[in-house]
Amino acid sequence: MFEPGPDKLLAMEKILVIAEHDAGQLKAASLSAAGFAEQLATASDGSFEILVVGHAIDAIAAALRTCGAAAVLVADANALEHPLADRYAHVIADVARARGATMVVGASSTFSKDVLPRAAALLEAAMVSEVIGLRVENGEPEFRRVMFAGNVIATVRIDGPVRVATVRAAAFAAPAASAECPVEGVSVDEAALPAFLEFVDREAKAAGRPDATEARIVVSGGRALKNSGDFERLVGGLADALGGAVGSSRALVDAGITPNSLQVGQTGKIVAPDLYIALGISGAIQHMAGMKDTKVIVAVNKDAEAPIFEVSDYGLVADVYDAVPRLIERIRGETSN
Amino acid sequence: MKILIPIKRVPDADTRIRVRADGSGIEDDGIKFAVNPFDAIALEEAIRIREARGGEVVVATIGGGECAEQLRNGLAMGADRAVLVNTADTLDSLAVARILAALWEREAPAFVLMGKQAIDDDSNQAGQMLAALLGVGQATFVSKLELADDGSSALCSRETDAGIERVRVKLPAVTTADLRLNEPRYVSLPGIMKAKKKPLEEITPADLGVVVASRTHYLRYEAPPRRKARVRVATVDELVDKLREAKVL
Numbered sequence: 001m002f003e004p005g006p007d008k009l010l011a012m013e014k015i016l017v018i019a020e021h022d023a024g025q026l027k028a029a030s031l032s033a034a035g036f037a038e039q040l041a042t043a044s045d046g047s048f049e050i051l052v053v054g055h056a057i058d059a060i061a062a063a064l065r066t067c068g069a070a071a072v073l074v075a076d077a078n079a080l081e082h083p084l085a086d087r088y089a090h091v092i093a094d095v096a097r098a099r100g101a102t103m104v105v106g107a108s109s110t111f112s113k114d115v116l117p118r119a120a121a122l123l124e125a126a127m128v129s130e131v132i133g134l135r136v137e138n139g140e141p142e143f144r145r146v147m148f149a150g151n152v153i154a155t156v157r158i159d160g161p162v163r164v165a166t167v168r169a170a171a172f173a174a175p176a177a178s179a180e181c182p183v184e185g186v187s188v189d190e191a192a193l194p195a196f197l198e199f200v201d202r203e204a205k206a207a208g209r210p211d212a213t214e215a216r217i218v219v220s221g222g223r224a225l226k227n228s229g230d231f232e233r234l235v236g237g238l239a240d241a242l243g244g245a246v247g248s249s250r251a252l253v254d255a256g257i258t259p260n261s262l263q264v265g266q267t268g269k270i271v272a273p274d275l276y277i278a279l280g281i282s283g284a285i286q287h288m289a290g291m292k293d294t295k296v297i298v299a300v301n302k303d304a305e306a307p308i309f310e311v312s313d314y315g316l317v318a319d320v321y322d323a324v325p326r327l328i329e330r331i332r333g334e335t336s337n
Numbered sequence: 338m339k340i341l342i343p344i345k346r347v348p349d350a351d352t353r354i355r356v357r358a359d360g361s362g363i364e365d366d367g368i369k370f371a372v373n374p375f376d377a378i379a380l381e382e383a384i385r386i387r388e389a390r391g392g393e394v395v396v397a398t399i400g401g402g403e404c405a406e407q408l409r410n411g412l413a414m415g416a417d418r419a420v421l422v423n424t425a426d427t428l429d430s431l432a433v434a435r436i437l438a439a440l441w442e443r444e445a446p447a448f449v450l451m452g453k454q455a456i457d458d459d460s461n462q463a464g465q466m467l468a469a470l471l472g473v474g475q476a477t478f479v480s481k482l483e484l485a486d487d488g489s490s491a492l493c494s495r496e497t498d499a500g501i502e503r504v505r506v507k508l509p510a511v512t513t514a515d516l517r518l519n520e521p522r523y524v525s526l527p528g529i530m531k532a533k534k535k536p537l538e539e540i541t542p543a544d545l546g547v548v549v550a551s552r553t554h555y556l557r558y559e560a561p562p563r564r565k566a567r568v569r570v571a572t573v574d575e576l577v578d579k580l581r582e583a584k585v586l
């Protein structure tokens with residue numbers, strides 16, 4: 001969200017947006033980071049550039065040419081095939097220096113959280129995480145950020161010639177389509193890259209369903225689900241009927257019923273879909289930190305006093321084992337009509 | 338092997354946080370403080386490593402005198418020694434990392450294990466910044482840590498948005514703990530008694546040769562907007578009807 005102040009920013013901002021990608025796909029949240037950059041650039045008569053780091057990333061760079069950036073920069077090297085923080089932060093800091101960036105920004109994600117603080121320290125820059133708003137006050141940018149598991153929104157100012165930020169995707173819209181900007185390669189001196197880290201492997205991701213951070217509908221399960229078969233049948237089944245993504249509370253991840261990549265909350269993913277359906281989730285503050293900004297929240301819980309009902313637009317007191325099969329049946333029935 | 342564990346004093350995870358009416362900060366009366374949960378997990382891991390391989394576990398915190406309470410907690414859990422870097426300043430993660438870097442120079446640990454994020458500021462920055470300042474490797478959001486026999490590296494499982502990733506990091510390094518690394522032990526009564534006799538040293542940033550200055554200024558605090566109007570439905574059919582009416586489905 002952008003609130004223009006009475007005046008423009010005093011200094012022209014030059015923003016470097018770090019694009020994030022995985023398995024050859026651009027992460028949609030990167031466009032929100034570009035949206036944030038565009039707002040800051042507009043407020044200061046400045047400009048922004050987008051940096052893509054990786055290997056064999058031409059298609060990703062090409063897809064970013066119409067985001068209103070002054071240029072898309074590509075740092076492509078074999079050693080950058082996997083997103084290892086030591087070398088990625090090194091490249092990002094080098095490029096930020098070379099381009100005279102006053103601000104470096106990425107989407108709030110485990111990628112940015114791993115890499116950007118490291119880049120910030122290399123740049124001797126302070127960093128603000130979880131930004132949801134930008135405003136101008138006395139010619140200075142002020143950032144609104146979430147903290148204390150979503151219980152507090154703070155307004156902060158950062159001193160210094162360079163600042164770093166991660167922004168929440170739901171808070172900033174992607175820039176409107178622009179004319180195509182140039183793509184520029186930046187040279188990477190592979191021999192000079194740090195090599196403290198070695199990539200070993202990554203767990204294969206369950207294919208088929210969208211990522212909870214990018215879906216319009218998210219169906220989430222909690223401790224009520226007794227095993228992974230029930231989770232798949234009830235939570236997965238409802239998600240599929242709605243064409244949505246699945247999520248879960250920490251309780252199920254700890255129990256080994258769901259993978260960590262499904263955890264929604266303060267320390268998991270932050271989602272803000274149009275519809276979030278919480279099945280057998282109590283509504284602990286740490287869980288709600290990850291889904292409170294959803295447009296419509298539905299909760300099914302057999303305990304009428306469960307805190308999740310306090311934030312739910314629609315609440316149904318019922319056993320998920322009874323209610324969900326009927327819910328799937330109704331929705332399937334309607335979509336096939 | 339010597340392991341350094343930075344721990345932070347934060348409001349307990351179960352405490353209800355309220356913003357002061359004038360927006361100047363958080364209501365602090367009635368708040369219970371605790372060791373940041375991720376830091377307790379980091380400390381548990383370090384104690385297990387010491388139990389398996391020997392060595393020393395040093396807990397350190399940066400803050401006011403009241404933080405001695407959390408250091409005593411860490412000692413009661415099983416840390417050998419504690420350092421309180423006493424400062425009244427509110428510090429951002431970069432300033433914290435600068436002080437920790439100076440402490441690292443003094444202590445020369447084999448590695449640092451710390452929390453992935455402090456649950457008050459939710460910044461998730463200090464460990465990564467410390468690694469950059471020291472020019473060492475980092476493994477963040479670690480849910481499994483296996484040290485090589487010769488102590489030259491650690492194989493770490495990291496919790497990422499895309500699932501578990503495994504990396505090998507050369508030591509010394511900074512590693513940050515995620516929730517599933519372990520379950521911290523409870524503090525026992527004998528542990529508390531023993532902790533009273535363990536060394537707790539108090540120093541200042543100046544003793545470490547650091548001039549602290551936070552570049553982040555918190556100007557105002559506000560409570561998030563509250564969600565309104567809730568509808569209770571009695572049956573699944575009513576729920577579907579209502580969702581259709583509202584054009585959600």
Ligand SMILES: Cc1cc2nc3c(=O)[nH]c(=O)nc-3n(C[C@H](O)[C@H](O)[C@H](O)COP(=O)(O)OP(=O)(O)OC[C@H]3O[C@@H](n4cnc5c(N)ncnc54)[C@H](O)[C@@H]3O)c2cc1C
Binds near residue numbers: 224225284
């Ligand atoms: C530092 C820290 C970070 C954390 N981070 C996160 C996080 O990121 N995400 C997260 O989710 N949690 C997080 N937690 C944990 C959080 O505090 C809760 O423990 C967790 O969210 C509880 O999960 P749950 O709601 O599934 O389980 P419970 O709290 O056990 O609730 C289960 C609910 O299911 C209902 N139920 C049971 N059976 C049925 C049935 N058959 N039909 C209908 N309803 C039923 C019960 O009434 C109950 O309300 C964190 C905790 C800490 C301390």
Ligand SMILES: Nc1ncnc2c1ncn2[C@@H]1O[C@H](COP(=O)(O)O)[C@@H](O)[C@H]1O
Binds near residue numbers: 456
């Ligand atoms: N004041 C502090 N004293 C000691 N350790 C700290 C302090 N602040 C942060 N840390 C450590 O840095 C981690 C990340 O903090 P943060 O960047 O604030 O989210 C925490 O989990 C702690 O391990």
